[in-house]
Amino acid sequence: MEAIAPAYGAATLMIIAALAVALLLVLIMKVKLHAFVALVLVSVVTAVAAGIPVGDVPDALIYGFADTIGSVALLVGFGVMIGRLLEVTGGAQVLADTLINRFGEKRAPLALGVAALLFGFPIFFDAGLMVFLPIILTVARRFGGSLLLYGLPAAGAFAAMHALVPPHPGPVAAAEALDADIGLTLLVGVPVAVLAWYVGVVLVARVLGKRIHVDIPEALFGEINDGRDDVAPGSGAGGTTTTQKAPAFTTVLGLLLLPLVLISFNTVLATLVTAGTIEEGATWSESLMLLGDTTVALLVTTLAAIFVLGRGQRSMADVSTILDKALGPICSIILITGAGGMFGGVLELSGIGEALSTSLSDLGISLILQAFLISTLLRVAQGSATVALTTASGLLAPAAAAASLGDLQLVLLVMAIAAGATVLSHVNDSGFWLVSRFFGMDEKTTLKTWTVMETTLGVSVFVISAAVWAVV
Template identity: 70%
Template sequence: MTEIEPVYGAGVLLLIAAAAVALLLFLIIRLKMHAFVALVLVSLLTAVAAGIPIADVPDALLTGFSGTLGSVALLVGFGVMVGRLLETTGGAQVLADTLIARFGEKHAPLALGVAALIFGFPIFFDAGLVVFLPIIFTVARRFGGGILRYGLPTAGAFAVMHAVVPPHPGPVAAAAAMDGNIGLTLLLGVPVAVAAWFLGVHYVARYLSARYVIDIPTAVFGQINGGRDQDATDDGGAGDGGTGAGGAPTATATQAPPRFGTVLFILLLPLVLISLNTVVDTLVKAGVVAEDADWANAFMLVGQTPIALLITVLVALAMLSRGRFSMGQATGILDDALGPICSIILITGAGGMFGGVLRASGIGSALTEALSDLGMPILLQAFVIATVLRVAQGSATVALTTTAGLLSAQVTAEGLSDVKITLLVFAVAAGATVLSHVNDSGFWLVSRFFGMDVRTTLKTWTVLETTLGLAVFLLAALLWLVTG
């Protein structure tokens, strides 16, 4: 659904958005309402309160829900299949043992974070996190200290790469909107992302994970205990688990685990396939390769993230099943993986619904008009506008593209250099990263995968995203001063 003409001014829309968030938190935290039900209910009430025509309310709800499911469901489904296969056959343990042997137990969170920075170059946040989950869980299970000690650095690494570094869509769209140099954005984005991760994620995650020790969730990977997880008790999350269909094994006790090279190949396969898509797409846009070249279209097809993950599932089945399980048992293993994530997918989709309603209400247009003449330096203006849009409607990509479009005329009028435009892209990305909360589908993805209730997610993931965004902005501001 397209954005409607705002019925109310920016002030009223902000009050409606704030009231909606407060109501949602009250329903989930205080009344213990299931998060999926609460999100759908509050989305409906918000759509009506914001002045969306009654006849258009169903479209406003379904557009945000289906759009989020379309981007998340396949990635999460195929990702947890790969993860369950690696965990069941002992492959995740092999990779974890190798990482720890190289880096040591003390530096395990650092090792996982660095690996995620590398893998996060071409892979989107949600896909990368899902693929890494079995490794995170295995390391956490072996060394203890709670899931956040290893999960937060990894998730933060994927988040900063997704926000700052091309070929991810947000920074690419922002650079294009302001006529920036995407190649320069890439060259500067990598060191900025790595430095911001160390400053805003690595050290902050150590503090947060020590203060909030969350037991390893059992709903997605690991031994299903048939009981309710902590999150179900706290805020109505996913509950009962059970054994996989067909009595599928949950661990490999007698067969030899796969070799490290096999596990690494399976994990690198989607990285390589997605990179093919990125490289070929860049060459086509640059005019080096013809748009109708059959081989280019084939590479771009297999490099689409859902297709790449589907191919990875098939390859993992072929390589890991030899001498370990039959195809019938494989079906049970995959069923065992898919069952517990239904709640995760639905809640994430409902989070997208809530954000979609806020966008459809016209709050973005109203805010950008109200914030366009703030009389502050353009770098700070970029950060503030992106932050307000991020908080108001949830989507980091929408905040990035909207803010960049708003600033494009001012950028042209001031005749900024390519370096300055690149730093503006980072400032916008920083604002679009901070304060992830209940209207952000990524918030729910992290909450459910790491077994956190809403209150704890706000105290950990929201804080981490905020310190990450502030670190990116601080680095952009320092470089702005250095470049004159």
């Protein structure tokens, strides 16, 4: 669905957006209305108030909902299946024990984050978080304390890589729009992402984890496994539970590396096709890219996990029961995440973000600060980091071309746009709801933790980019 011409000026649209967010928070936090119902209700009210024609309101609602849930539902579904099999077979415990033995208790959160940085190179934020979640929870249960100490470094690592580093779609699209070199964007993006992650995520997570206690969820994918199977192998409904030998560390690592390798086919080959290195439409590359599609890669990994972990001492009926139990608890999470995408979609179609960013571009401020502020406004207005990246880079492309910037300056402009697209994750961002629900946090706590951490991450990226900009 195409964006609708704004019915009001930028100031009026901004007021409508602010009132919509305020109404949503009141309904959820004060009235205690269920988040899914509140998001849909406020989306309808906002669409009408923003001047979207009444006949187009249903399509506007479905636009954001379908786009979000179409990808999130599949990724979350396969992710929790893999996670539950890792949990009930002891695979997550094996990996957690190995990390702890190698890095020690005090450095366990840092180890989780470093592992997430490596896995986050080709894997999207939501898919990476789903696969890593049982490992995060296992380590957190082992040592206790606030879940934030263990969850934020890993989640923040996936967020940093997703926003800053090619071949993720946001930075690639921004680099293309600004005519920046993708290879140089990768070379600059990695160290900027790592440094900003450490300053804006790891250090901040330590402070937040000490000040705010978040209980470790006890029934995320089902009941906690204590070394016993959910369903006894071959026992049937009334059988007794037996203990299964935990898988080897190499087996668990191989399963985690499988989606990493498969998704790399898609992301790396897509980048090479875009750069003209590989001919577009080649059968061999298209086939590998299909295997590397995030959904297909997680499907393949789920099948591998069923065969490697589930079939050893279980019947297929028992494995299916385990997977079925894993899917039940996530229905609410998927619907709420989709409704968050609906709200963001309504704000996007109303033209709020574009009206604000167009107004800002005429203020005559420095180009790199302009890039950060425009991207921030787009992020706040419609929620999606990728949309903010692509839209802001398109708006800034003429100015960047007119300024005759060097290669490094163009890349720094991409970094500044990515920084703005990262900050202030809130209720119109599907990632906000994923973190909120899977970390077992209410909306107020999520705003005080996840939103703060995303903001410190984005600000850290901008400060680094602006500092380099000032000396080149």
